Amino acid sequence: MDKTVEKKLTKWLKLQKKACGFYLNLSVFFGVLTGLSLMCQAWLIATVLQGIIIDELPKSDFINHFWALLALTIVRGILAFARERASFQAGAKLRVEMRAAVLDKLALLGPAFIKGKPAGSWASIVLEQVEDLQDFYARYLPQVVLAGFIPLIILVAVFPINWAAGLILLATAPLIPMFMILVGMGAADANRKNFSALARLSGHFMDRLKGLSTLKLFNQGEKEARVIKKASEEFRERTMAVLRMAFLSSAVLEFFAAVSIAVMAVYFGFSYLHHLDFGHYGAPISLFTGLFVLILAPEFYQPLRDMGTHYHAKAQAIGAAEELMALLDHPTEQVGGDKLVDGAVTIEAKDLSVYSLDGSLLLGPISFQIGAHEHVAVVGPSGAGKTSLLNALLGFLPYQGQLLIAGTELKDLSASDWRKHLAWLGQEPQLFHGTLRDNVAMGRQLSDEQIMALLSKAQIVDFVEQQAQGLDYPIQEQTAGLSVGQAQRIALARALAQQASLFVLDEPTASLDSLSEQAVQATLITAMQGKACIMVTHRLESLSTMDNILVIDKGALVQQGSYTVLLEQEGTFKQMLDEASSVSEFDIDADTNINSDSNDLATLAPEGDK
Incomplete structure (x- = not known):
């Protein structure tokens, strides 16, 4: 897909997010609270292990820490559920608004416009393509915001403890978005082709289903079955291409996230073995520092990985938005607002x-x-x-x-x-x-x-x-x-x-x-x-x-x-009238001949067959 077209479609999709209402911001808010609660858990775990293993303090000193961990676990579960519900409601509200806009536009354009496409194509737009906008607004857009907030909050917490660990996180963070973009460059085009194939299959199948009796009577059933099989195979190939893109992007993101965490682990490992001596602010690197940073490291990359996982939702939405935008932005006749006075119409x-x-x-x-x-x-x-x-x-x-x-x-x-x-x-x-x-x-x-x-x-x-x-x-x-x-x-x-x-x-x-x-x-x-x-x-x-x-x-x-x-x-009207009269006379003669033939057959038939 042309980059200019993709940017235009992306901009159009983002303009529609106002239909989600406050649910979109609510989803982001719950996501930020989830990140903050996770950082608190990391601090509690690192504090407990530092006190028990290194400082050899009694476990009874950390009872409150254990209760706090338990409470935070429950709070995280509630926040995760609340975020999912808010995200779903954002997408659902968007779908309702979008379907209403599509149906209102079709009503405005009228039947002359609607007949320009098979009924199955309109069904694909109103149902499948609008449905495929759900994850873009419910997951991708909130995740884009969280992918900026959560890593920034973690960096703010890590840099005062160990600047080397902060630099590793900061340097490796762009790898995931960069490869996500590289892998996803063809995803939008694959989804667009997939939707085109689906629209063709839907329209073709529905039209043939409605005309099944006619196809059977003209002995064209097998031929049309082969055509539908070909369209189905094209749709299968397009779908598999989209799935390949989705699986490839997930594998690439997991790989680079794992490599980045491994670099962090190697740094702390060699620091504890006294082979590396930098990154701290004078005091030696403690167990608390290493545990706290290593617990947060996967969570630092997780929003970026989630954004990559949901990147296919963006590609899917861009593919779906092409026909939706073309329909909703289709010019209509300018109509005024004058009203007729009740009475006779001329x-x-x-x-x-x-x-x-x-x-x-x-x-x-x-x-x-x-x-x-x-x-x-x-x-x-x-x-x-x-x-x-x-x-x-x-x-x-x-x-x-x-x-x-x-x-x-x-x-x-x-x-x-x-x-x-x-x-x-x-x-x-x-x-x-x-x-x-x-x-x-x-x-x-x-x-x-x-x-x-x-x-x-x-x-x-x-x-x-x-x-x-x-x-x-x-x-x-x-x-x-x-x-x-x-x-x-x-x-x-x-x-x-x-x-x-x-x-x-x-x-x-x-x-x-x-x-x-x-x-x-x-x-x-x-x-x-x-x-x-x-x-x-x-x-x-x-x-x-x-x-x-x-x-x-x-x-x-x-x-x-x-x-x-x-x-x-003399003219078209009289000519049409003469043709109509000829057809009527032919029908009468045909009926008379059929009745005459029936009477002749009845006369010739044996007495028992009459």
Whole structure:
């Protein structure tokens, strides 16, 4: 990974630590207290051994020292537990804040942006990548501070006793961070590649799992299994590369810490044998001095070793932060704070051009008007730009030109306030895991009577009354247990609860059987009385009731007018209508031939087989 990018990601990660609250500082505080209590223990142990072995004092003189050691042991255990809890809470608070920020950003960017990646990739970002920030904030950042505090406190305690021992500690301390950096230089890049491989595997696996029936029907199961195996193998290799980095860094740090402690032990050993005579302040080196320094020596390097151990958490977080930062810093359309006055909604587009999020022109420039209480249909071949127009109207795609809502530019309106005036119904109803009541109310304070009234308008109340749980009927993920028609009518009841001024409909009956389609259409006709409506549809035969029809082809508005007017004009609309009529006639002829063949077979069959 480029060093500039790594520094940028590290800076971004550190800026997020304010989300940890006071828990991060609390973790550092408990860590410092743990270090101080350990120094007190070292002093007590060295004092006791010096008094008993060298000074030959009775053991009874050190009863208080033993009790103090026991108390400090208990205190250290409590401090260690408190530090772990504070660290965990810091990471947990950060994860909650980060996931909320990611979900809020995705909600702001809208479905047009979300569809740019497989669902599995978003799941990887929201779950795995946010989860992998935990150790960076819970362990690495506090340890960086402690790696500076604890050794400094120990040096302050050691130098007044023996300056040579202090110099050895001071000279060998940089070895551990230096080799930690050298070993960890490739760790961030390895983690970044690991996350990329995981995102690809997650997205690929989830998409193939959702389309498993289609793959089986087209006999592509084995081929896709090989593709998933290849992606899994790539992810395994990336994971093993990360683990190699982690194990290598731990081994290197342990080696240099052991060498540094060994140098200290050799110095004191030769000093006690009178081969070395320096480092003291006039008085000979006592047993107390040697024991005190040697007990503290491992603890001097321990914060540095812990920082090295947790260094892979930094590399892991940097790998995870790349996509998180790109998402959270992704530019969004500037929206104003103006609010619409309650009442009828009018729409006026002047030289409107709609663009994709990467800047490609999808539609326009086009101009049209939708008056108060007017019902307008948008038709055209697939890929003409119909859904792009709706996405721009909903605030999910950028546009140029003018798009006036009741005389106010859409960009100047508050997005949340504007959407309160909308009732949305698409061709793929999205119900959420929860109860039927939750899916209709969607957070609104609605009574059971109001919800039942909405379900009655959507002509789904009979289904609810047949269920033992009633409004507590559980909606499973992917609307399991419901037909498409039932799910669509529940989504319709939810839309009716909006009390909207404008209905935005995107193929609301595309996936329904004839009975469900008639039920939904009848409900919509009743609900949209006195309201404005813009509807994208391919069902041209039912457009005679619409006030105006916009015909879009290849990103341009090629025709507009009432059903009667367009029927008399040569153009895209009449061509589409003729094609639809041909398809319907073909279906009728096919059904007739099948019935005729069945009758012929019945006539030819033996009497016993009829």
